[in-house]
Amino acid sequence: MGVSQVAVITGAGSGIGRATAHELAQRGHRIVVADINAGAAEVVANEIIQLGGHAVAIGADVCVDADAMVAKAIEAFGVIDILVNNAGIFYPADFLTTPFAEWQKAVDVMYFGAVHCSQAAARAMVAQGHGGQIVNVSSVNAFLGAPLSSHYNTAKGAIDQLTRCLAVELAPHGILVNGVAPGFVETPMAIVDGVSEHSTAEFQQFYVQRRRIPLARPAEPSEIAVVIAFLAEGSATYLTGHTIVVDGGLSVTF
Numbered sequence: 165m166g167v168s169q170v171a172v173i174t175g176a177g178s179g180i181g182r183a184t185a186h187e188l189a190q191r192g193h194r195i196v197v198a199d200i201n202a203g204a205a206e207v208v209a210n211e212i213i214q215l216g217g218h219a220v221a222i223g224a225d226v227c228v229d230a231d232a233m234v235a236k237a238i239e240a241f242g243v244i245d246i247l248v249n250n251a252g253i254f255y256p257a258d259f260l261t262t263p264f265a266e267w268q269k270a271v272d273v274m275y276f277g278a279v280h281c282s283q284a285a286a287r288a289m290v291a292q293g294h295g296g297q298i299v300n301v302s303s304v305n306a307f308l309g310a311p312l313s314s315h316y317n318t319a320k321g322a323i324d325q326l327t328r329c330l331a332v333e334l335a336p337h338g339i340l341v342n343g344v345a346p347g348f349v350e351t352p353m354a355i356v357d358g359v360s361e362h363s364t365a366e367f368q369q370f371y372v373q374r375r376r377i378p379l380a381r382p383a384e385p386s387e388i389a390v391v392i393a394f395l396a397e398g399s400a401t402y403l404t405g406h407t408i409v410v411d412g413g414l415s416v417t418f
């Protein structure tokens with residue numbers, strides 16, 4: 165096992181964030197489980213502690229509580245080494261009829277939230293003087309078009325560009341910035357109106373039976389978490405500015 169690092173993971177109360185918290189904790193790292201849903205963050209931190217790991221929870225909105233998350237890491241563990249910008253929301257939004265404020269909400273949480281948190285974390289990392297790692301959770305939606313998703317897809321496209329720009333700007337400080345772009349993942353986000361989009365006949369026929377996803381299934385959150393953890397640990401010391409696509413082959417076929 166390598167040196168134990170301290171990771172702040174946003175949106176870690178559920179899905180990919182929760183799986184990443186568990187993956188990094190299992191590798192011996194200390195975790196700040198951050199989520200706007202304080203109760204969910206507590207549950208995940210307790211799960212990690214029950215398994216013998218080290219974790220604290222904070223109820224935190226990425227749009228307003230970036231400094232508080234970093235302060236929590238330093239208060240609990242004395243340092244911040246890793247930030248995973250994972251918090252996200254999705255709701256279908258018809259471009260012609262969705263009011264602007266409703267459309268903008270997705271960009272606020274997923275793009276500006278990542279900006280706020282990256283700035284707070286990077287300032288602390290620079291002050292500490294020993295580098296760090298930032299991992300942004302993007303999506304294949306960042307580089308593909310889709311109906312009812314212009315808010316989500318443009319937010320994710322902006323995150324990929326943030327990954328590239330911060331990689332360049334923070335390189336002199338020893339901070340690596342990378343991203344992970346999942347395809348379909350079996351999490352609560354995939355549930356729309358109480359139904360998992362992966363269970364519909366349309367999804368099964370097109371993506372699974374016809375192998376539009378070559379691996380013919382959505383990912384488990386743990387399959388995304390291992391790639392996030394790989395980047396978050398910083399063991400790939402010459403890798404920065406890139407977003408790794410983890411989509412079962414979805415975006416290499418047509």
Ligand SMILES: NC(=O)c1ccc[n+]([C@@H]2O[C@H](COP(=O)([O-])OP(=O)(O)OC[C@H]3O[C@@H](n4cnc5c(N)ncnc54)[C@H](O)[C@@H]3O)[C@@H](O)[C@H]2O)c1
Pocket residue numbers: 174175176177178179180181198199200201204224225226227249250251252253273274277301302303304345346347348349350351352353354
């Ligand atoms: N599930 C998928 O198919 C999929 C695919 C590609 C990318 N992603 C991305 O993965 C990330 C995690 O999504 P997930 O599928 O695990 O979803 P999820 O809904 O299971 O988890 C998202 C978490 O983010 C939290 N959150 C929402 N707004 C927040 C805010 N303002 N501040 C702090 N926390 C907030 C939620 O409370 C929730 O716990 C998101 O960025 C999402 O866009 C998901």
